[in-house]
Amino acid sequence: MEDQAKLLVALQDLDLLIKEARDSDTSTELKEMGFKLDGVAKLQEARDKLAKRIDPQLLNRYERVARSYDRAIVPVTDNFCLGCFVTLPTSYQSLQNKNQILTCESCGRILYFP
Amino acid sequence: MKTEELREYFQESLCIFNLQARDKKSALEEMVDRISRECRLKDRDIILEMLLNRESLGSTAIGKGVAFPHGRTLAIQELTVLFARSADGVNFDSLDKKPTHLFFLIIAPPQDKENLYLQVLGCVVELIKNASKRRKLMEVTSFPELQAIFDS
Numbered sequence: 142m143e144d145q146a147k148l149l150v151a152l153q154d155l156d157l158l159i160k161e162a163r164d165s166d167t168s169t170e171l172k173e174m175g176f177k178l179d180g181v182a183k184l185q186e187a188r189d190k191l192a193k194r195i196d197p198q199l200l201n202r203y204e205r206v207a208r209s210y211d212r213a214i215v216p217v218t219d220n221f222c223l224g225c226f227v228t229l230p231t232s233y234q235s236l237q238n239k240n241q242i243l244t245c246e247s248c249g250r251i252l253y254f255p
Numbered sequence: 256m257k258t259e260e261l262r263e264y265f266q267e268s269l270c271i272f273n274l275q276a277r278d279k280k281s282a283l284e285e286m287v288d289r290i291s292r293e294c295r296l297k298d299r300d301i302i303l304e305m306l307l308n309r310e311s312l313g314s315t316a317i318g319k320g321v322a323f324p325h326g327r328t329l330a331i332q333e334l335t336v337l338f339a340r341s342a343d344g345v346n347f348d349s350l351d352k353k354p355t356h357l358f359f360l361i362i363a364p365p366q367d368k369e370n371l372y373l374q375v376l377g378c379v380v381e382l383i384k385n386a387s388k389r390r391k392l393m394e395v396t397s398f399p400e401l402q403a404i405f406d407s
């Protein structure tokens with residue numbers, strides 16, 4: 142099985158890329174620099190393809206959290222959830238090593254361990 | 256942002272003065288491998304995927320032999336800039352169809368709130384418009400030489 146945690150992070154990166162390409166401030170700035178941004182439809186296709194590789198339950202969880210927050214997945218640094226800055230149980234580090242996808246109990250965001 | 260300020264975003268270990276790759280995918284791989292190694296990142300593939308997706312939005316090789324692969328990814332913790340130079344040139348799907356010799360790769364975490372990465376990107380794009388600096392960059396073979404170009 143593919144590494145679901147990685148696929149999920151790639152999905153969020155892609156969602157952010159699509160969002161920025163559609164955001165008028167960012168896209169105007171990039172176009173003024175000389176960049177062409179005409180492949181949004183291609184990105185949407187890549188997004189659909191990637192989503193199909195993710196376990197439906199996990200994808201659901203991601204979509205649900207993404208409705209409440211700007212970003213559904215946040216990094217963990219020094220045992221802090223960078224979404225809400227709460228300290229996470231130390232057991233999380235070893236759980237994620239076992240490929241578990243963990244959620245911050247305080248804010249509900251999905252955690253990424255860099 | 257002024258070009259002199261660019262200095263602080265570049266580091267010697269993230270400069271490749273003789274990029275080996277000749278096509279887009281392997282060039283991105285070579286650059287991302289360097290970053291993963293130097294910054295001890297575990298998810299090289301995620302970064303590569305993001306950069307390839309960014310290229311399918313529109314080539315970042317916007318002409319004059321220069322490309323600016325860029326984007327945001329959760330797989331990186333801070334704004335990271337890599338410089339690469341290819342003497343032979345890379346087929347990077349450039350807008351003017353010419354080979355690409357200079358690369359400024361800029362990646363940032365999603366949580367980069369002040370859009371610092373766009374500022375750095377804009378500043379490098381501006382610098383590159385200067386033909387004499389571009390010519391000097393094409394010849395650059397060491398980190399001090401690179402920094403001198405930002406200062407002059």
Ligand SMILES: [Zn+2]
Nearest residue numbers: 222225245248
């Ligand atoms: Zn949290």
